[in-house]
Amino acid sequence: MKTKILLLILCLNLSSNVLAVSLTAKKKYPYSLxxxxxxxxxxxxxxxxxxxxxxxxxxxxxRGGFYWQCFPRELVNITLEDMGYSSxxxxxxxxxxxxxxxxxxxxxxxxxxxxxxxxxxxxxxxRFTRWHKLMAKQKYVCFxxxxxxxxxxxxxxxxxxxxxxxxxxxxxxxxxDCLLGI
Numbered sequence: 001m002k003t004k005i006l007l008l009i010l011c012l013n014l015s016s017n018v019l020a021v022s023l024t025a026k027k028k029y030p031y032s033l034x035x036x037x038x039x040x041x042x043x044x045x046x047x048x049x050x051x052x053x054x055x056x057x058x059x060x061x062x063r064g065g066f067y068w069q070c071f072p073r074e075l076v077n078i079t080l081e082d083m084g085y086s087s088x089x090x091x092x093x094x095x096x097x098x099x100x101x102x103x104x105x106x107x108x109x110x111x112x113x114x115x116x117x118x119x120x121x122x123x124x125x126x127r128f129t130r131w132h133k134l135m136a137k138q139k140y141v142c143f144x145x146x147x148x149x150x151x152x153x154x155x156x157x158x159x160x161x162x163x164x165x166x167x168x169x170x171x172x173x174x175x176x177d178c179l180l181g182i
Contacts, residue, residue: 148165
């Protein structure tokens with residue numbers, strides 16, 4: 001009987017750790033995660049940005065605050081764009097580039113993660129390649145970022161809601177990456 005109870009407790013502990021952030025972590029950091037985490041995020045992920053951003057409940061109407069969201073991989077599109085102008089003003093020998101992440105929830109709902117600034121094309125090319133490797137053969141991908149507001153845009157006579165996020169971090173079960181250190 002004791003063996004069965006011990007086995008049941010062990011299974012419950014393993015399943016809660018494997019499938020999602022622990023309930024203790026969710027209670028400790030109630031505002032950090034907007035979606036499910038699909039077993040990708042840790043308590044450290046939820047708490048890390050609470051030192052920088054004031055924790056607050058997510059609101060589509062208010063800007064600011066750091067949040068994690070996890071999405072099915074097939075909804076995520078990452079693009080790298082050569083901005084077409086020289087960056088000599090900044091001392092680079094390469095052209096400036098932009099890296100964008102768009103998550104197409106529905107045709108009329110998009111989450112757009114953008115970088116804080118332009119970088120040389122070669123730098124963003126490295127990140128672009130790394131992120132695609134992180135996402136390869138993954139069912140879900142998580143993004144951490146600062147909410148920058150929601151806008152209603154008109155495209156082909158259809159309205160769509162675009163949620164803007166300043167990118168901070170990407171994470172899958174394979175690992176994670178951020179732009180710190182560039």
